[in-house]
Amino acid sequence: MSNDVSRETEERLHAFQALVKKWNPRINLVSSSTLSVFWDRHIVDSLQISQHILPKCGRWVDLGSGGGFPGVVLAVVFAEQDLDFILVESDQRKATFLRTAIRELSLDKVKVICDRIENVPPLQADHVSARALAPLSLLLSFVDRHMSRDGTAWLLKGENWQREVQEAQSDWAFNLESFPSMTSSEAALLKVSEVSHV
Numbered sequence: 001m002s003n004d005v006s007r008e009t010e011e012r013l014h015a016f017q018a019l020v021k022k023w024n025p026r027i028n029l030v031s032s033s034t035l036s037v038f039w040d041r042h043i044v045d046s047l048q049i050s051q052h053i054l055p056k057c058g059r060w061v062d063l064g065s066g067g068g069f070p071g072v073v074l075a076v077v078f079a080e081q082d083l084d085f086i087l088v089e090s091d092q093r094k095a096t097f098l099r100t101a102i103r104e105l106s107l108d109k110v111k112v113i114c115d116r117i118e119n120v121p122p123l124q125a126d127h128v129s130a131r132a133l134a135p136l137s138l139l140l141s142f143v144d145r146h147m148s149r150d151g152t153a154w155l156l157k158g159e160n161w162q163r164e165v166q167e168a169q170s171d172w173a174f175n176l177e178s179f180p181s182m183t184s185s186e187a188a189l190l191k192v193s194e195v196s197h198v
């Protein structure tokens with residue numbers, strides 16, 4: 001996957017990886033058990049969203065960004081596109097990390113909101129992303145709050161994704177397309193649109 005991005009983008013992604021690894025002992029940004037497989041587990045896992053995105057413009061909101069996955073990775077990959085990024089993260093220390101990463105990577109179209117997703121006024125996003133944030137049903141309430149009517153959400157889900165979809169369908173109507181994860185045989189990338197409460 002790293003061959004699919006420009007040399008400059010790859011250098012920036014390596015710089016981001018180094019930053020996360022530097023801060024990780026102080027703030028638990030990623031599980032220490034994943035540090036040895038960092039590139040695949042976190043960078044490639046985030047990057048897999050980028051190949052689906054057209055048009056590459058508008059407002060992108062990443063919910064529960066934590067250490068910047070997938071939000072910062074996508075902001076690096078789309079740095080030359082007409083996309084503005086908002087990363088929503090309620091943990092102060094992680095938000096400080098995200099602001100530092102944005103500054104050090106010279107990402108000028110990325111903003112961090114340090115607050116709970118439920119408290120942030122609706123952001124009217126064209127694109128929403130989230131990984132490891134909440135069960136799909138709760139996640140869809142966040143998506144419903146912050147995604148514009150024509151927007152699309154890109155949700156990285158683990159091995160229980162099919163059960164989560166079934167459960168979510170009792171509360172939500174939505175269009176769903178699923179793609180096998182590129183980094184885990186059981187996981188999936190969910191493309192969700194037209195979300196409404198039933």
Ligand SMILES: C[S@@+](CC[C@H](N)C(=O)[O-])C[C@H]1O[C@@H](n2cnc3c(N)ncnc32)[C@H](O)[C@@H]1O
Nearest residue numbers: 064065066069089090091115116117131132133
């Ligand atoms: C398990 S971590 C995942 C972080 C990142 N998306 C990743 O995949 O590595 C979930 C993150 O969401 C944040 N979070 C959880 N609930 C939130 C909420 N209601 N509003 C804002 N952030 C929230 C947590 O502080 C944490 O950083």
